[in-house]
Amino acid sequence: MIAARTSHLRERGGHESGRVTYIELFFDLVFVFAVTQLSHGLLHHLTPTGAVETGLLMMAVWWVWIYTSWITNWLDPERGPVRTMLLLLMAAGLILSASIPTAFGERGLSFAAAFVFMQVGRSAFMLWALKRHDDGNYRNFLRITIWLCVSGLFWIAGGLADGHMRLWLWAAAVAIEYIMAAAGMWVPGLGRSTTADWTIDGGHLAERCALFVIIALGESVLVTGATFADMPWSRTTLAAFAVTFVGSVAMWLIYFNIGAERASKRIAQSEDPGRLARSGYTYLHILIVAGIIVSAVADELVLSHPTGHTELKSLLVIVGGPALYLAGTALFKKLTSPTIPLSHLIGLGLLALTASAGMAVSPLVLSTGTAATLIVVAVWEWVSLRRRA
Secondary structure, three states: OOOOOOEEEEOOOOOOOOOOHHHHHHHHHHHHHHHHHHHHHHHHHOOHHHHHHHHHHHHHHHHHHHHHHHHHEEOOOOOOHHHHHHHHHHHHHHHHHOHHHOOOOOOOHHHHHHHHHHHHHHHHHHHHHHOOOOOHHHHHHHHHHHHHHHHHHHHHHHHHHHHHHHHHHHHHHHHHHHHHHHOOOOOOOOEOOOOOHHOOOOOHHHHHHHHHHHHHHHHHHHHHHHHHOOOOOOOHHHHHHHHHHHHHHHHHHHHHHHHHHHHHHHHHHHHOHHHHHHHHHHHOOHHHHHHHHHHHHHHHHHHOOOOOOOHHHHHEEEEEEHHHHHHHHHHHOOOOOOOHHHHHHHHHHHHHHHHHOOOHOOHHHHHHHHHHHHHHOOOOOOOOHHHOO
């Protein structure tokens, strides 16, 4: 079988063995575009069907990014073949991202083909790179490649289908990919993987996911700045600008002030980093990123229509984005502490109270309530942990 003659694996144990490389950061630029496409797509199709479609596409985008981050945790991105593989994935990722607005229309097959190429092609490259150099992980990627080929059939079939059939086929494809990772990629004759088999550099993966959170928060800041720049500046628009910016800052504080660093240390010291990486970073970060994307949509709605009656769809995104974010960060922080943070639970309760009165106030007032809730959570957590220390 064709296999790499020299090892392309990262060297473990060195001072910079787990550092994020420049080519990885360059690769992430594609996903800046993808996050923008997702938030704009949801804004222009703010209906139940549009929300489901955007959610499914977001899960696909996240999955292709996190799988690539796992790959560069094992392989050395400074190696020529690995770098070439990442650049090819970037090209396919641009096609994937450009197809997002009409993925459930005329560019469905383009989206599906780009996604399958990235998933299966990257796994095939891993088989080539691991064959002679890591028998255990090679078996893991045999299982992964088989499962991705199965899900790929559903992706391509969905790209060829129309209407609701495409949605159902792609939902099945996403379900296969998400469940197979949680189930250990069991394959007849090859068995299943365990998290103990996934020898990773926990600090590297933690930093990669933190950078993706920055990418998503950057979309929220860009939406705030771009929308505000095109509007006449008045007291109302200045107030809307301040509230949306404060909300983004509060989100940054909630994730980075406590959770990100603590989780990074925990996974780096864990005897089973693969388990924490799978649950905390591969799965739970979906809620965090989804919350930021929905909040970016809410920011644009508040800046564009700060006064007047709050429609139900506006209420759902203005409150729903922060709620998703708090739920995701709470579950993520539960992995590194005995209990779910009380501040986050109180914050979710405050958001529920805010939502109950949401239809009676303007979007700006409602957004002010959600931003204030996020600030309360951030300050509460910071003060309580500081006192405990």
